[in-house]
Amino acid sequence: MAKTLYDKIWDAHIAHEADDGTCLLYIDRHMVHEVTSPQAFEGLRMSGRKVRAPEKVLAVADHNVPTSPMVGGVAAIKNNESRIQIQALEKNVKEFGIEYFDTNDARRGVVHIIGPEQGFTLPGMTVVCGDSHTATHGAFGALAHGIGTSEVEHVLATQTLIQSKSKNMRVTINGSLPNGVTAKDITMAIIGKTGTAGGTGYVLEYAGQAIRELSMEGRMTVCNMAIEGGARAGLIAPDETTFAYLKGKPRAPKGEMWDQAVENWKTLFTDEDAKFDLEIEMDAAELIPNATWGTSPQDVLPIDGTVPFPTDFKDIARQEATQRALDYMGLEAGMKLTDIKIDRVFVGSCTNGRIEDLRAAAAILKGRKVADTVDAMVVPGSGLVKMLAEEEGLDTIFKDAGFDWREPGCSMCLAMNDDQLKPGERCASTSNRNFEGRQGFKGRTHLVSPAMAAAAAIKGHLTDVRDI
Amino acid sequence: MDKFETVEGVAAPMPLINIDTDMIIPKQFLKTIKRSGLGVHAFAEMRYHEDGTENPDFILNQAGYRNTKIIVAGDNFGCGSSREHAPWAIGDLGIKVIISTSFADIFYGNCFKNGILPIKLPQDKVDLLMDDARRGANATMTIDLINQEIKGPDGGVIKFEIDAFKKHCLLEGLDDIGLTMEKEKSIDNFEEKMAEATPWI
Numbered sequence: 001m002a003k004t005l006y007d008k009i010w011d012a013h014i015a016h017e018a019d020d021g022t023c024l025l026y027i028d029r030h031m032v033h034e035v036t037s038p039q040a041f042e043g044l045r046m047s048g049r050k051v052r053a054p055e056k057v058l059a060v061a062d063h064n065v066p067t068s069p070m071v072g073g074v075a076a077i078k079n080n081e082s083r084i085q086i087q088a089l090e091k092n093v094k095e096f097g098i099e100y101f102d103t104n105d106a107r108r109g110v111v112h113i114i115g116p117e118q119g120f121t122l123p124g125m126t127v128v129c130g131d132s133h134t135a136t137h138g139a140f141g142a143l144a145h146g147i148g149t150s151e152v153e154h155v156l157a158t159q160t161l162i163q164s165k166s167k168n169m170r171v172t173i174n175g176s177l178p179n180g181v182t183a184k185d186i187t188m189a190i191i192g193k194t195g196t197a198g199g200t201g202y203v204l205e206y207a208g209q210a211i212r213e214l215s216m217e218g219r220m221t222v223c224n225m226a227i228e229g230g231a232r233a234g235l236i237a238p239d240e241t242t243f244a245y246l247k248g249k250p251r252a253p254k255g256e257m258w259d260q261a262v263e264n265w266k267t268l269f270t271d272e273d274a275k276f277d278l279e280i281e282m283d284a285a286e287l288i289p290n291a292t293w294g295t296s297p298q299d300v301l302p303i304d305g306t307v308p309f310p311t312d313f314k315d316i317a318r319q320e321a322t323q324r325a326l327d328y329m330g331l332e333a334g335m336k337l338t339d340i341k342i343d344r345v346f347v348g349s350c351t352n353g354r355i356e357d358l359r360a361a362a363a364i365l366k367g368r369k370v371a372d373t374v375d376a377m378v379v380p381g382s383g384l385v386k387m388l389a390e391e392e393g394l395d396t397i398f399k400d401a402g403f404d405w406r407e408p409g410c411s412m413c414l415a416m417n418d419d420q421l422k423p424g425e426r427c428a429s430t431s432n433r434n435f436e437g438r439q440g441f442k443g444r445t446h447l448v449s450p451a452m453a454a455a456a457a458i459k460g461h462l463t464d465v466r467d468i
Numbered sequence: 469m470d471k472f473e474t475v476e477g478v479a480a481p482m483p484l485i486n487i488d489t490d491m492i493i494p495k496q497f498l499k500t501i502k503r504s505g506l507g508v509h510a511f512a513e514m515r516y517h518e519d520g521t522e523n524p525d526f527i528l529n530q531a532g533y534r535n536t537k538i539i540v541a542g543d544n545f546g547c548g549s550s551r552e553h554a555p556w557a558i559g560d561l562g563i564k565v566i567i568s569t570s571f572a573d574i575f576y577g578n579c580f581k582n583g584i585l586p587i588k589l590p591q592d593k594v595d596l597l598m599d600d601a602r603r604g605a606n607a608t609m610t611i612d613l614i615n616q617e618i619k620g621p622d623g624g625v626i627k628f629e630i631d632a633f634k635k636h637c638l639l640e641g642l643d644d645i646g647l648t649m650e651k652e653k654s655i656d657n658f659e660e661k662m663a664e665a666t667p668w669i
Contacts, residue, residue, distance in 0.1 A: 015658035016651045038501035081499035132550040146550035150581035158648045197544040253668035261668045317485045435490040437513045
């Protein structure tokens with residue numbers, strides 16, 4: 001029978017199937033960070049259980065870490081709770097024998113950036129992490145999704161998850177992307193079309209020429225936001241771009257094993273006659289750079305658009321949500337998106353904190369200055385991204401333009417460290433969520449691509465990057 | 469985990485759609501290393517003013533709804549992050565049942581691990597229950613998981629669907645890990661098979 005890529009990976013990982021169809025799905029890779037793991041380790045301790053396969057687990061602290069240079073190490077982190085949470089992770093990885101990239105390790109960074117960088121994530125694998133943006137790893141043709149802390153404990157103890165199969169969904173982007181349009185614009189445009197619950201219950205495969213033409217960095221950006229569309233996981237079939245990215249990565253297979261792996265990975269695609277429960281097609285030529293105006297990722301519009309009126313929506317609940325979003329965001333319905341003035345710019349996160357994202361922002365910033373009214377920061381996604389960017393001189397471009405060049409971490413994507421918006425501050429951000437309070441209490445977020453963030457920084461308001 | 473028992477009481481109406489996990493438990497409260505004690509922070513940014521005083525507009529601050537065990541919510545409840553702190557906070561507040569037209573996948577799964585029953589119903593049924601919830605103190609409903617039904621204040625009964633395994637675990641208060649470990653042999657066998665088929669993993 002013809003299978004989708006999701007069907008193939010699912011079938012290959014069933015360790016046990018009960019009569020009612022509930023499966024034990026085997027998990028190949030588990031990434032752990034400080035926020036969603038302490039209660040899981042505590043649970044293991046209390047029940048006297050061990051970690052079943054510590055070699056399949058990799059841990060890093062990313063959500064809480066300061067992005068200022070960590071002089072004095074973890075012990076010098078001023079916020080008590082942040083420090084305690086990171087120290088708890090350090091204690092847990094030691095006790096349970098798990099590999100950990102500490103806060104001085106060059107390989108540290110946002111969990112979803114370091115996994116691919118190390119070749120820890122490979123095609124055909126199942127990958128989980130106590131973090132919804134685990135969907136990122138789907139860019140490699142791995143079935144990757146976020147889990148709760150109880151499930152983190154379950155995977156640590158058993159290397160499996162109790163799962164029922166999701167439905168199959170495919171979004172095909174036909175044709176090539178026009179100039180100025182990026183992976184971020186694709187993934188946000190899809191959410192604009194399907195809504196934040198449109199993918200609920202599905203695993204979403206991205207296909208089509210525009211997807212195939214993306215780099216691995218771009219594919220990770222697309223899959224990263226699958227969860228914002230409600231899908232549990234995003235998937236892109238591996239191809240030569242994937243293999244070229246992985247070859248030589250520290251944990252990728254080597255020698256004969258590499259050849260054997262690539263042979264296997266070449267079978268990871270959706271069969272021609274496979275059926276999807278939901279199919280959506282979009283034309284790349286119709287996409288233009290976009291930005292969000294409201295407090296849900298589905299509140300997205302092309303940058304030449306205007307802020308909607310609540311009455312633009314038929315549904316009463318959506319009208320009420322729109323009015324609430326307008327009030328929260330301090331916007332007038334009918335105003336142009338390009339008239340929205342900003343106070344802050346954030347370039348970084350597991351969505352857009354990779355080298356290609358920094359290059360895209362730097363290309364716009366080169367020889368230009370951040371507007372006087374704007375405070376801008378760039379947070380590389382990992383220590384390795386930061387080093388490479390510095391080798392390429394990107395840090396100088398950012399700093400000359402007036403950006404603050406920071407240490408790696410999740411930073412102002414979710415504002416668990418000191419990087420936060422003040423009440424009422426408005427930010428053009430390359431992150432993934434514009435929820436109320438996400439980047440700081442009463443902070444206002446507009447999601448954009450790195451190039452669009454750089455353009456907004458220069459102009460002091462949301463701007464069409466194609467006009468720069 | 470405690471066994472799930474029949475829940476009876478007033479339901480709080482929260483009709484806003486897309487109530488996300490940042491609204492349910494803002495990130496500043498994710499720094500805890502415990503599961504307990506998050507109830508006081510549940511819905512913090514809607515529930516409290518900046519100075520820490522209660523916002524009387526928020527439903528759970530209103531007379532008749534303070535001790536509610538049931539929430540009737542707008543579509544796509546629990547969207548956003550995977551943080552289990554969301555059901556921990558809601559559970560710590562005393563909420564046992566959430567009714568909506570849809571839930572985000574991860575949040576939905578997380579509820580069951582914490583003795584909370586999320587019930588999915590069609591729009592017209594949720595509308596009906598939302599109206600009941602708005603009537604406050606005089607309109608109690610009963611959630612009977614064994615028979616998979618909601619008895620409304622006026623005697624009407626609404627049936628709901630739920631996965632049989634999840635229902636069983638809730639009713640018995642079962643620990644997933646213990647159940648899975650009974651299948652350890654299957655996991656061992658799978659690992660042996662995969663070591664041959666995909667040795668690079």
